[in-house]
Amino acid sequence: MNESTTRDADLTRARILEAAFDLFVDRGFAAVTMRELAEASGVTKSLIHHHFGNKEGLWDAVKEMAFARYYEGQKADLERSGDPDANLLSNSVVRYFRFLAENPRVVRLFSWAHLEGDSSCSHMDAELVELGAGRVRQAQEAGQLRDDVNPTHVVTTFVNACTQWFATCEHHADWPGMGSDEEYLADFLKIFMRGLQPD
Amino acid sequence: MNESTTRDADLTRARILEAAFDLFVDRGFAAVTMRELAEASGVTKSLIHHHFGNKEGLWDAVKEMAFARYYEGQKADLERSGDPDANLLSNSVVRYFRFLAENPRVVRLFSWAHLEGDSSCSHMDAELVELGAGRVRQAQEAGQLRDDVNPTHVVTTFVNACTQWFATCEHHADWPGMGSDEEYLADFLKIFMRGLQPD
DNA sequence: TTACTAACTGGCCGGCCGGTCAATTGGGGC
């Protein structure tokens, strides 16, 4: 039987969220209309208002869902790799880079949200960076990384280098001299890791 | 005498462009209305249509103006510093970083344009990166930089690290452990330049 | 079976959207 005919508020909300995610990621909040959202979700405009209040409520819900997934994944990643060996930082960079490679739409969503001034996720971002910075500090104290640089800046540097790569990848994909995702990652790691070697 | 009452097409166009730049930078293309643009410019809506055709024409003109300024400045910077000494790359990073620090609104404009799929400036960006990559290659051949990394990736790495810093600076400005612009730049340079030292 | 509640629909609303057009104004060339 087709379950789409039966009433299921959670399923409906999920379907609306999914369709809204796609539309908002592609065109941003302002350029998407409630009518498009309704059609893409397969429900009526009124039903979206019923479940999410208004357009901004839906936008907030989409951002919250996307960031919650991102946050959980990253936190698990950071807490998993327990033993602080010399490759921990390198592995973290690779994991972060690959996560973005597999979730490019999340990068776009956060870019829109940030440009529009959204700061609701800032504290979660701060927490992740703090977690990472703590790991870097441990490695510094263990003599595995140079200790004359701010650990927070170390994390920020690689997060920036990875994020911006995927934020602009459609542009530079076919520029002369530009390598693939993995080639860029390899070169960045060469520079980054040697740059962090202790004296 | 108040010159604003006299007719001057160039001045009018410049005024419209300036006001539109501010509005588009703050809220993006879709969220700004022609009425707001007209009021901010001190002219009528019809006059904007007269000079720029339609809303998209104005948006294109704003992007073109902003990117032309950016492109000229960067190209001059790249061609000025002629003698390839060991500090050339370091100086280039500093100059690029400081340019962004002084023109944060340009970063925002390009972010909007990129998210909306604009690729009209891509070839100019490519040219700048190629110019920079050529410099890196020269330094590699002179034995001043390690030569086992792609020069284009070297340029991209520092451009990404700088751009993303200013794209997200409102967020992380007050995060615990995060330093000032100059402190981040100093730490990034430490890592980046040591990471590029020849074997 | 019934009564209640939440899910869901379709039509409607006032208002603002981008854009057009006819009319007016003013400055520069003759």
Added chain:
DNA sequence: GCCCCAATTGACCGGCCGGCCAGTTAGTAA
């Protein structure tokens, strides 16, 4: 001084915007 054309205006347009609301339908608990 006159004329012409570009600059500029304000009224106006059809259409779409987000949101609302009265009504209908389907699960669910008593």
